[in-house]
Amino acid sequence: MSFSVWVRESVAGFPVTISFHALGMAFLVGIHFALDLRVLGLAPKLPVHLITKFYPLMWVSFVVALISGLMLLLAYPAKGLTNFVFYLKMILIASAFIVGKILTKKVVQQDAEITTKYKILALLSIGLWVSIIVAGRFLAYTYTILLTTDFY
Amino acid sequence: MEEALFSFSQNTGIYSIMGSRWGWPIIESLHFFGLCLLIGTVGLFDLRMLGFVKAIPISAMHKLVPVGIAGYLLNVCTGIMFFTSAPDQYLYNPAFQTKMMFMAGAGINVLFFYSVCFKTVKNIGANQQVNLQARILAGLSLLCWLGVISAGRLITFYRPPANWCFWCGG
Numbered sequence: 115m116s117f118s119v120w121v122r123e124s125v126a127g128f129p130v131t132i133s134f135h136a137l138g139m140a141f142l143v144g145i146h147f148a149l150d151l152r153v154l155g156l157a158p159k160l161p162v163h164l165i166t167k168f169y170p171l172m173w174v175s176f177v178v179a180l181i182s183g184l185m186l187l188l189a190y191p192a193k194g195l196t197n198f199v200f201y202l203k204m205i206l207i208a209s210a211f212i213v214g215k216i217l218t219k220k221v222v223q224q225d226a227e228i229t230t231k232y233k234i235l236a237l238l239s240i241g242l243w244v245s246i247i248v249a250g251r252f253l254a255y256t257y258t259i260l261l262t263t264d265f266y
Numbered sequence: 267m268e269e270a271l272f273s274f275s276q277n278t279g280i281y282s283i284m285g286s287r288w289g290w291p292i293i294e295s296l297h298f299f300g301l302c303l304l305i306g307t308v309g310l311f312d313l314r315m316l317g318f319v320k321a322i323p324i325s326a327m328h329k330l331v332p333v334g335i336a337g338y339l340l341n342v343c344t345g346i347m348f349f350t351s352a353p354d355q356y357l358y359n360p361a362f363q364t365k366m367m368f369m370a371g372a373g374i375n376v377l378f379f380y381s382v383c384f385k386t387v388k389n390i391g392a393n394q395q396v397n398l399q400a401r402i403l404a405g406l407s408l409l410c411w412l413g414v415i416s417a418g419r420l421i422t423f424y425r426p427p428a429n430w431c432f433w434c435g436g
Contacts, residue, residue, distance in 0.1 A: 128423075129423045132419055133416045136298075136419040137416065139302065140301055140309070141306075143305075143306065144305035144306025147303060147307075148307065148310055151307075157326060157330050158329075159323070159325070160326040160327060160329065164319055167318075167319040167321070168313070168318070243302070244295075247299055248291075251291045254291070255288075
């Protein structure tokens with residue numbers, strides 16, 4: 115049985131993969147939210163730079179979400195690749211990481227004072243991650259082709 | 267039971283939201299947003315108690331928790347929206363039953379933590395470790411929430427009548 119077919123058709127393949135995708139999302143997005151909320155003024159006595167100590171866990175979660183995401187794509191390649199929501203989600207993920215990187219660089223590495231400018235960036239970060247979640251969920255509802263083999 | 271839950275959904279207008287074109291996936295997205303808020307706050311607080319990033323004082327970290335409670339409440343509301351709109355799909359679903367068990371575990375854990383542990387834990391400063399009891403409760407909390415997420419994600423694969431499990435019977 116090919117790997118793609120295993121993920122798609124075995125009893126455990128798809129359910130286990132998608133559960134890991136959800137767990138990866140929880141920590142990946144959750145840790146970004148923690149920084150965003152801190153920049154927005156929550157938990158003022160929590161030193162901003164210490165939130166970035168959770169970044170190794172954030173990266174592990176990202177890798178878990180990425181690998182499980184690739185597996186889900188491999189299981190139903192046409193389903194994702196023929197849906198523009200999939201490409202939108204990828205662009206949103208890249209944007210969210212760029213915003214996170216800028217925010218981390220400014221308020222953590224350069225220790226800049228948290229001004230309105232950075233609060234807007236934090237709100238943007240939350241908005242992007244929420245959009246990624248929405249796009250991900252909508253992938254299950256907006257596809258037009260499930261499998262190309264359906265055409266043969 | 268099913269009828270009562272279902273008529274609640276219909277009488278409150280929940281059913282018409284969930285049955286609309288994008289109702290179900292929008293409410294699902296909010297449910298995922300809520301779980302990320304919970305893990306990003308309560309989850310990180312649990313990790314701090316377990317010994318991650320000890321440089322953070324407990325009291326400072328704990329200020330994140332109200333947002334986690336907001337995420338939890340959002341998920342209780344959105345969860346009720348799913349549950350009452352198709353009660354038969356949840357009540358007899360082994361993944362949903364497992365999720366409720368983890369929810370109960372997390373609930374008992376949080377009550378126990380705040381009634382017994384928190385008054386000593388909250389004074390723990392930077393670079394100090396919380397006591398063993400608090401570490402065990404933090405570990406259980408994290409385990410329960412990860413169980414809730416995993417079992418929750420599995421609900422769709424165990425919808426009756428295709429519900430096979432060792433306690434499902436017939």
